[in-house]
Every structure is written in structure tokens, then in C-alpha cells.
Amino acid sequence: MPAFGTGSGAVALRFRYRKRESAMTAVFLGIPTAPRDVGHLRGDQSFPDAARGALRDGQLRANLGHATSTIRAKRARVVGEVPDWAELREAGRAIKAATMARLDEHLIALEEQVTARGGTVHWARDANEANAIVTRLVQATGADEVVKVKSMATQEIGLNEALEAAGITALETDLAELIVQLGDDKPSHILVPAIHKNRSEIREIFARTIPGVDPELTDEPRKLAMAARTHLRERFLRARVAVSGANFAIAETGTLTVVESEGNGRMCLTLPETLITVMGIEKVVPTWRDLEVFLQLLPRSSTGERMNPYTSLWAGVTPGDGPQDFHLVLLDNGRTAVLADEVGREALHCIRCSACLNVCPVYERAGGHAYGSVYPGPIGAVLSPQLTGVEDNASLPYASSLCGACYDVCPVAIDIPSILVHLRAEHVEAQTRTTPEAAAFRALSKVMSSPRLWHLAQRAAGLGRFLARGKPTLPAALPPPASKWTRTRDLPTPPRETFTQAWAREHGR
Amino acid sequence: MKVALFATCLVDTMVPQVARATATLLERLGHEVVVPAGQSCCGQMHVNTGYRHEAVPIVANHVRAFAGAEAIVAPSGSCVASIHHQQAAVARRAGEHALADEAELLAGRTYELSQFLVDVLGVTDVGAFYPHRVTYHPTCHSLRLLRVGDRPLQLLRAVRGLDLVELPGADQCCGFGGTFAVKNADISTAMLTDKMANVLSTHAEVCTAGDASCLMHIGGGLSRLRAGTRTVHLAEILASTEEAVNPQQSTKPSVPA
Ligand code: SF4
Numbered sequence: 001m002p003a004f005g006t007g008s009g010a011v012a013l014r015f016r017y018r019k020r021e022s023a024m025t026a027v028f029l030g031i032p033t034a035p036r037d038v039g040h041l042r043g044d045q046s047f048p049d050a051a052r053g054a055l056r057d058g059q060l061r062a063n064l065g066h067a068t069s070t071i072r073a074k075r076a077r078v079v080g081e082v083p084d085w086a087e088l089r090e091a092g093r094a095i096k097a098a099t100m101a102r103l104d105e106h107l108i109a110l111e112e113q114v115t116a117r118g119g120t121v122h123w124a125r126d127a128n129e130a131n132a133i134v135t136r137l138v139q140a141t142g143a144d145e146v147v148k149v150k151s152m153a154t155q156e157i158g159l160n161e162a163l164e165a166a167g168i169t170a171l172e173t174d175l176a177e178l179i180v181q182l183g184d185d186k187p188s189h190i191l192v193p194a195i196h197k198n199r200s201e202i203r204e205i206f207a208r209t210i211p212g213v214d215p216e217l218t219d220e221p222r223k224l225a226m227a228a229r230t231h232l233r234e235r236f237l238r239a240r241v242a243v244s245g246a247n248f249a250i251a252e253t254g255t256l257t258v259v260e261s262e263g264n265g266r267m268c269l270t271l272p273e274t275l276i277t278v279m280g281i282e283k284v285v286p287t288w289r290d291l292e293v294f295l296q297l298l299p300r301s302s303t304g305e306r307m308n309p310y311t312s313l314w315a316g317v318t319p320g321d322g323p324q325d326f327h328l329v330l331l332d333n334g335r336t337a338v339l340a341d342e343v344g345r346e347a348l349h350c351i352r353c354s355a356c357l358n359v360c361p362v363y364e365r366a367g368g369h370a371y372g373s374v375y376p377g378p379i380g381a382v383l384s385p386q387l388t389g390v391e392d393n394a395s396l397p398y399a400s401s402l403c404g405a406c407y408d409v410c411p412v413a414i415d416i417p418s419i420l421v422h423l424r425a426e427h428v429e430a431q432t433r434t435t436p437e438a439a440a441f442r443a444l445s446k447v448m449s450s451p452r453l454w455h456l457a458q459r460a461a462g463l464g465r466f467l468a469r470g471k472p473t474l475p476a477a478l479p480p481p482a483s484k485w486t487r488t489r490d491l492p493t494p495p496r497e498t499f500t501q502a503w504a505r506e507h508g509r
Numbered sequence: 510m511k512v513a514l515f516a517t518c519l520v521d522t523m524v525p526q527v528a529r530a531t532a533t534l535l536e537r538l539g540h541e542v543v544v545p546a547g548q549s550c551c552g553q554m555h556v557n558t559g560y561r562h563e564a565v566p567i568v569a570n571h572v573r574a575f576a577g578a579e580a581i582v583a584p585s586g587s588c589v590a591s592i593h594h595q596q597a598a599v600a601r602r603a604g605e606h607a608l609a610d611e612a613e614l615l616a617g618r619t620y621e622l623s624q625f626l627v628d629v630l631g632v633t634d635v636g637a638f639y640p641h642r643v644t645y646h647p648t649c650h651s652l653r654l655l656r657v658g659d660r661p662l663q664l665l666r667a668v669r670g671l672d673l674v675e676l677p678g679a680d681q682c683c684g685f686g687g688t689f690a691v692k693n694a695d696i697s698t699a700m701l702t703d704k705m706a707n708v709l710s711t712h713a714e715v716c717t718a719g720d721a722s723c724l725m726h727i728g729g730g731l732s733r734l735r736a737g738t739r740t741v742h743l744a745e746i747l748a749s750t751e752e753a754v755n756p757q758q759s760t761k762p763s764v765p766a
Binding site: 047048051052055361362365366397398399400401402403404405407408421424425426427428429437438441442444445446447448449450451454458461462473476481484485487488489490491492494495497498499500502503504507 | 518521549555567689730
């Protein structure tokens with residue numbers, strides 16, 4: 001039985017209350033997770049299988065290795081120059097924890113403020129509801145094209161596909177997101193979706209897909225940016241509807257925030273008549289003072305910059321200035337279920353800086369696609385299984401050596417290794433049948449908790465030396481699961497006598 | 510001081526020379542070593558693989574075995590980290606509050622070897638002699654959970670005859686991660702390959718660390734490649750003296766098992 005957090009049950013109820021029509025008939029069957037039929041939170045392969053393929057892609061390994069080591073060094077430099085980083089980080093953690101404890105109240109306050117300033121707030125229980133709301137809103141404007149600000153929430157729910165099914169074209173305007181979209185690819189990083197591509201691969205995608213692109217296009221970053229700029233400029237000017245996500249929403253004034261580097265987001269947020277923002281419910285912060293903390297933590301952790309070039313803030317609508325029709329879609333899609341888990345809920349504190357991805361030795365080698373979800377890397381390994389229910393992403397909590405590099409760099413101090421271990425246990429405890437692994441671990445637990453059985457087992461392990469026939473290592477061809485080790489690593493031959501046995505013998509016991 | 514030695518299940522069963530070296534070293538420094546016979550495992554592997562319920566009796570056994578010990582020392586950063594960060598938590602989650610309290614008290618008296626030497630005993634020069642080119646891998650749990658910092662390096666720098674070379678990318682995980690090495694064998698091997706490349710780039714004869722498990726991983730890879738570099742636990746280096754090291758013996762563990 002999950003322990004309900006202070007705010008989680010209340011948020012769940014709020015969603016039910018808002019959807020009056022279904023609340024009439026709904027039978028409460030636990031807090032819902034993200035639905036299966038929509039969005040991008042589940043892969044079709046287990047992590048080890050997907051990673052095995054990715055490891056063989058030399059170009060991918062080179063691109064990722066280069067990109068992550070560069071950004072890692074940049075982050076370390078700019079974080080190192082902040083004397084009170086530890087205090088800032090603790091403040092970020094504390095603000096998030098306090099906000100989650102009263103999430104329902106902050107969301108209601110946000111709704112009131114956004115409404116008072118001329119915006120409309122929609123509550124979407126899951127991806128299907130959110131997609132339907134956005135589609136309906138776009139259709140109401142008569143537009144058949146929207147420009148998009150880079151957003152993880154809309155990637156999570158598969159909004160582009162939903163819009164396309166309704167005959168609406170969604171154009172990504174973030175440079176890396178555009179590269180992914182033009183290349184008919186999937187994002188592999190939460191901040192740099194095209195991190196798995198290098199310059200010459202990007203040049204090739206642009207040359208192939210951008211109509212009327214300069215045939216002389218080279219892989220010089222400036223030239224590539226100019227090509228994208230020309231391609232996008234025309235679309236910004238003709239766009240009537242924009243769809244964005246949000247980095248933060250300030251409850252006290254109903255102010256939404258988008259933090260970015262390129263300025264393409266600002267074009268979308270200011271030029272069109274209609275703006276629709278889809279935001280995970282965990283993005284709310286109570287006050288402007290809280291924003292001060294996160295605007296220091298985020299850029300240094302994500303791009304390794306002291307300050308990001310563009311920070312756009314808006315509240316409702318302002319006559320004669322910017323979009324005149326503003327909609328905020330508050331997305332649950334499993335978040336309330338995450339909130340209900342005492343240990344796992346910390347994953348909702350994430351500000352999507354991507355620092356944990358960049359330092360992760362597993363991510364660096366497997367790349368983002370292997371995780372099967374739009375949220376890869378360490379945060380993805382704890383967030384995706386919680387949003388979908390751990391059984392739908394059961395291999396992800398194991399996709400870590402628990403080295404702890406993610407926890408060290410996380411600007412809001414999310415103890416990712418502890419959540420990983422917790423989710424492994426949730427997975428183990430969700431099994432209704434005894435797996436061979438569980439049988440082995442249970443037997444070993446009995447043995448290890450009884451000195452007599454343990455000494456017998458150690459003697460038996462010592463017999464392994466007969467397999468080695470006098471050699472210092474065991475044969476490489478052992479049966480599974482030992483073969484998973486011995487395929488690439490030698491195992492030393494166990495000694496004749498354990499240390500504790502020898503010690504007892506020498507000390508006369 | 511009377512020191513209770515926790516050999517750890519892996520060292521005791523697979524590489525007993527590491528526990529032997531720890532005992533030899535502590536005795537040489539003038540301390541009395543006891544080896545509680547009831548000891549087995551700290552429970553880490555169970556907890557980290559998802560068997561936190563099953564870990565509770567193992568924790569109980571550990572607490573029983575070491576009850577009353579004044580100071581407990583283990584030649585393994587990750588086991589000590591588990592004792593500090595996991596034992597009480599799994600007991601408490603299972604509703605075993607008395608066990609959790611005892612585990613917490615015991616954790617307060619449990620030390621990783623380099624922390625014990627530098628912080629508790631206040632020594633960095635343990636009088637060791639080890640005439641070899643050595644590189645040091647700071648294992649993840651020693652580095653990030655226990656924050657042992659440069660204590661092992663302080664100890665190594667004071668060893669006579671030892672030529673310490675810096676390991677590039679030292680803070681990168683070797684890819685062991687307990688059952689991770691088996692469940693995600695390919696990623697683990699990819700991480701190991703890069704670690705070995707860094708180790709080999711130092712041209713060290715010996716790669717050392719404070720964790721026998723990570724060393725078994727790195728050493729298993731190096732041995733498979735028939736590389737010349739050996740893995741030797743920090744305790745074995747610190748236990749070596751002019752008398753105990755036979756120069757012909759090269760980089761073999763100095764203290765026979
Ligand atoms: S978990 Fe922490 S480090 Fe990772 S993306 Fe989120 S905020 Fe950044």
C-alpha cells in the first residue's frame with residue numbers, strides 16, 4: 001500500500017472533481033498511471049537489449065562521448081565558481097519538497113491567478129485528455145499549423161502525432177528538436193534532443209530536407225544555424241498558434257516561465273495570437289522568490305552558462321501585447337501516482353537540467369534511445385517507470401551501476417540512486433510468481449543470516465577451485481548467469497580456505 | 510585499540526589475502542585484531558538488487574556478530590557505505606525498529622580502512638614499503654558515499670619505494686555495480702573497457718583501490734586481456750614491508766593467503 005503524501009491524495013481528488021462527468025461513474029482503483037496507448041514513455045525493447053545495439057554504433061559512441069564530456073567540463077567550471085552552490089542546491093531541494101507537500105493548493109492558486117489575468121486553465125488527467133484539449137483549442141482557431149517551443153511534456157504525451165492525426169502540422173522550432181523532426185528521428189536527450197548527431201550528420205539532414213537550402217551548405221555551426229534560421233523565420237511570421245511547455249509557473253501571480261538559449265521560444269511566445277502551454281503539474285513554484293533560486297541553479301547545471309540568454313515570463317494576456325488568447329493545460333499523466341510514493345516522489349523535483357544525463361556513464365555509452373522513453377538517463381530511469389507503473393518499464397531501474405554521479409550533480413539534490421534501489425524492490429515485490437532470481441536471493445538470505453550455513457556455503461564455493469584445475473582463474477565458459485560475467489572478465493579461482501576459517505584455526509577456535 | 514575486522518563476504522570467500530593484509534597492518538600498528546566468527550555479509554547485494562525484505566535477516570546477523578565491538582573496520586568502501594546508508598533504513602522499513610537502532614549505533618563505529626587509519630588512528634605513514642609503479646582508482650562508493658577524499662592517496666604517498674601515477678578519468682565508474690555487471694553485462698563491459706584503457710595508459714604495474722569488488726572487476730578484465738597490470742588492494746600495499754616483500758615476487762600480493 002503506498003503511503004499517501006500530504007498533497008497527493010488531494011491532487012488526485014481535485015482531478016476527479018474537475019472532471020465531473022467521469023467522477024460520477026468512476027470507481028477508484030488506485031491512482032492512475034500514464035496510459036499505454038499514447039505518448040512516448042515506453043520502449044519496445046528492454047534496456048539491456050536496446051543498449052547492446054547502441055554500444056555497437058561507433059559514431060553514436062563518439063558523438064555522445066564528445067558532447068557529454070564537453071558539457072560536463074563546462075558545468076563543473078561554472079558551478080565551481082559559485083561559493084554558495086551547496087546552499088543554493090539545498091534551497092532548491094527544500095522549495096521543491098515543500099511545494100510538493102501542498103501541490104493541490106498551489107495548483108488552485110495558480111489557476112485562480114491565470115484566470116484572473118485573462119487565461120484559461122484546463123486540467124488533463126492523462127496524455128489522451130491533454131492531446132484532446134490542445135487539438136480542440138487549435139481547431140477552434142481554424143489554424144492547421146502550430147509552432148512549438150521545445151517542451152518535454154508535449155513529447156511525453158505524443159502531442160505532435162495527435163495533432164497530425166487531426167490534420168494539424170506541428171513545427172518544432174528549437175534547433176535540436178528541428179533536427180530530430182526533419183531527420184524523422186527521436187529525441188535522445190532532454191536538453192539537446194539531437195545530441196546523438198554530429199555536425200556533418202546535421203548538414204546532411206538539412207541538405208536533404210530543407211526546401212531551397214543553400215546547396216553549398218557546410219557543416220560550420222554558423223552556417224547550419226543560419227540555414228535553420230531562414231527556414232524557421234517564415235514560419236514564425238505566419239504562425240497563428242503556438243504550443244509551449246513551461247519550466248516554472250509562479251502560483252502567486254500566475255506567471256509562466258520558459259528558459260531557453262536560442263530565442264526561438266520567445267518568437268513563439270510573442271508573435272502568434274493564441275498560446276497553449278502544456279505543463280506537468282509539478283512545475284509550479286509558490287512565489288517569485290523561489291524562482292530566484294531556480295534561475296541560478298538551472299542554467300549552470302544545464303548548458304554550463306552563468307545565465308541563459310532568454311528567460312520569457314508572462315501572466316495571462318495583455319491587451320495589445322503578445323498572444324490575446326492564452327490556455328494553460330495542467331498535465332497529470334501519472335504524476336499524482338508518483339507523488340503518492342514516499343521515496344519515489346523526489347523524482348518530481350526535477351527541473352530538467354540534464355546534468356545527470358551528462359555525467360552518467362551508462363547514458364554516455366548507451367545514448368538516450370535505449371531508454372525507450374522521452375526521459376532518458378538517470379532521471380528517466382526513475383521517472384519513466386513511476387509514470388507508467390514500474391512493470392511497464394521494469395528494466396530501467398536496473399540501468400545503473402549506482403555510481404552516484406547523478407546525485408552529486410543534481411541541482412535539487414534528488415537522491416537518484418536511492419530511488420533506483422527502491423524501484424528495483426517495487427519491481428521484485430510486484431512479482432506474483434517466484435522467479436529463479438528471487439528463489440536464489442531468498443536462499444542466499446537464509447544462508448547469510450546463519451553463520452553455520454554460511455560456512456558450509458563458503459566451503460562449497462571453495463570447491464569451485466576444482467573447475468579451475470589448478471589455474472589461477474576459473475574457465476571462461478561457465479553456465480548462466482555466471483557466463484554473463486565470464487564472457488568478458490576472468491573470475492579468480494576461490495581459495496582453499498576462507499580468511500575467517502584460517503583465522504579461527506590459527507587462533508585456536 | 511581492539512579492532513573488530515569485518516572481512517566482507519566477497520573478500521572472505523574469494524580474496525582472503527585482502528582481509529589478512531588488513532589484520533597484519535592493524536597488528537603492526539599496535540592494535541589488537543578480532544575476527545568475529547559469526548560474520549557473513551552486510552546485505553548490500555540484496556538491497557541493491559531489490560531484495561530489501563530478504564536483506565533484513567542478513568543485517569540482523571551482522572548486528573549480532575559485531576555486537577559490543579569498539580571499532581569495526583572493513584577493507585571495502587561499498588560495504589561500509591551500505592552499513593552507513595542502508596542497513597538501518599531497510600530494517601526500519603520492515604518495522605524492525607530495535608534492529609534499526611542497533612544498526613545505526615554500530616554504523617557509527619564502523620570505518621572503511623583508509624578513514625580508520627587517517628581519521629581515527631591519525632596515521633598516514635604506516636611504515637610500508639612497496640617498490641612498484643601504482644595507480645589508484647577511487648571507487649564510486651568510497652568517493653561519493655563515504656567521501657574518503659584523498660586519504661588513500663595520502664597513505665600511498667607515504668609508502669616507501671612506491672611510484673604513484675595519476676589515473677586519467679579516475680572518478681569514472683569501472684562498471685561493476687554488483688548485479689549490474691551481470692544484468693547489464695554489455696554496458697558494464699563497455700565501462701570496464703574505458704577504465705582499463707585509462708589504467709593501461711598509466712603504464713602502472715599495479716592498479717589499487719579500497720574495494721575488492723571493483724578490483725575483481727577491473728582485474729578480471731585485465732587478466733582476460735592478458736594485460737601486465739595487476740590489481741592489488743590498498744590493504745595489501747599498506748601491509749607490505751621490506752621484510753614481507755620479496756623483490757622477485759614482483760607485484761603479487763605481498764602477504765600470502
Ligand atoms: S534529476 Fe536533477 S540533474 Fe537530472 S535533470 Fe532533473 S534536476 Fe537535472
